Amino acid sequence: MRWSSIKGDRLLVESSPPNGSPRLIAVVDDDEDVSSALGSLIESMGIHAMTFGSADIFLADRDRRFDLVISDVQMPGTSGLELAKILRKEAVPLILITAFPSPEVKQQAIAQGVRCFMRKPFDPDELIDCIERILAGDL
Template identity: 45%
Template sequence: MVNPNQIIAVVDDDESVCRAIKRLLHSEGIRAETFSSGDEFLNALAAIPSYRPACVILDVQMPGSNGLEVLRQLTSMRVPVIMITAYDDLAVRQAALAAGAAAYLRKPFTSAILFKAVEMAVNGNPSS
């Protein structure tokens, strides 16, 4: 399971998705912080060098820096990333996994699938 001192970052431009995922994680004792865009998340990383979430749940399609762009910037930081999307496109899925995503989930997903993906990402066992 995820260490209670660890934080999961949820990055999605849909506020209701952020709230729902944060509530689900909280129900399992997992702390989460939400960001409404890839740019907001990247700015937080740049502003606070010590900030390193245990995992990032990242929407694919967002205004500004999209999920794939953010994923590519996170690769050097070795932060596990779970990509989420409502529009499952095989080329995007392949690009995300090739860029190092730990998992790729299509919305809507069940809480069990989310928890399994987070646990596997945080513990270093990629799933897809």
Template identity: 40%
Template sequence: MANLNQIVAVVDDDGSICRAIRRLLRSVGIKAETFSSGEEFLGTLSSTASYRPACVILDVQMPGINGLELQRRLAPTGVPLIFITAHDDPAIREKALASGAVGYLRKPFNDAILVKAVEIALGATPIPIGPLTP
């Protein structure tokens, strides 16, 4: 189980996806906060000095700042990232994973696989299993 003080940020322009992931993570004892855009998430990061999620789950395709651009901007922080996408593109998957993403999951994703990816990102699983790309 993950440290209950850790927060996972979910960044997706689809509110139903955000709610579903938040409920799923809370059901296994992981606190999650949701953001409807990359801009909203970056705004919270810049305006709240103490806010630092332990992991970020983000959509690849969003209006404004997309997932890859958000990954680029978050790279200096070292926060683990997990991508979720409805439109899988092998070149984008390769770029995301090569740039350090912990996982890359296609929507609709398997709940158990997403939870496992988050646990790995949070350091709660002792045996790493490589990039998750079901």
């Protein structure tokens, strides 16, 4: 089922997977403020979000199927790039965000199949566009 609504100057479209369950995005970041802000942004799009304080905590929660994962690059334990390797094998789309971008890290991320690579602080509209394109199958 698809429905749309106007929010500000954006057309929001929510689509459910064929089984009718709502979309679910995981946010993985050790910075609680960033996780909370991302979760709120995703929920404002009409999409369910779950936040995780680390990639290790996320990986321990394998009971759910996520439509998309948004993760920080640098975290204690498993890094965002290591998470990208794991998710690539499972065909789960990933957006990586980082406060410390470098051409080398971006190149590694792209090589691991990361769909969007963004610098913190990121433009919320840019992130929303990336999320919408991934969920629509356009990216």
